[in-house]
Amino acid sequence: MKEKIEKGDIVLINKSGEYQNKLGEVIEIDYNIFFVKIVIVKLSNQEEAFEEKDLQLQTKKPTIEEVIASVEKIIELVEYIYHLPTKEKVELPNRLKYLKLDIPKLDKQLIIKNFESIDKILVSTREADSSATFWQEIDSNFEKISWWIRTSL
Incomplete structure (x- = not known):
């Protein structure tokens, strides 16, 4: 069975024309007067409607x-960040644990507050040591969390 396309999914345009074979993110689902599913897709800097x-x-x-698993993975990797100042060494794992607890509650304000705090700490820490190999794994997991927040709340 073909999976249902939902908000936040990444889709490939099959329709021949200007957008054929382009990738975009689904930002809205609607139906026309004939109950045909219309999908609004964000393509780089514009939005287009497709059936x-x-x-x-x-x-x-x-x-x-998957998002909770990504948070757990980042919690594991945080111990490898050696250049964390003392305050952030405590704050970062705590914020991640709070984020993990807030996600199932879908509390938008708490999730965004913790996510932004985590992001600030990670950005400043990366500047001190961006060569470590674990950053790639932190980034991919953090991007997954960001994607879920952007499309689910």
């Missing part, structure tokens, strides 16, 4: 379970 039949699902947005 669902003109799209091919590429990547599903992360589930809550």
Whole structure:
């Protein structure tokens, strides 16, 4: 069975024309007067409407379970960040644990507050040591969390 296209998914445009074979993110789902599913897709700097039949699902947005697993993975990797100042050495794991607890509650304000604090700490820490190999894994997990927040709240 073909998976349903939902807000936040990444899709490939199959319709011939200007946007053929371009990737975009689904930002809205609507229906026309004939109950045909219309999918609004963000393509780089513009938005276009397509019928669902003109799209091919590429990547599903992360589930809550995947996002929580990403937070857990970052918590594990934080211990390898040696250049964390003392205050951040305590604050970063705590913020990550709070974020993990807030996600299932879908509390937008708390999630965004903790996410932004974590982001600031990671950005400043990366400046001190960006050569470490674990940053790639932190970044991919952090991007998954960011994607879920952007498309789910």
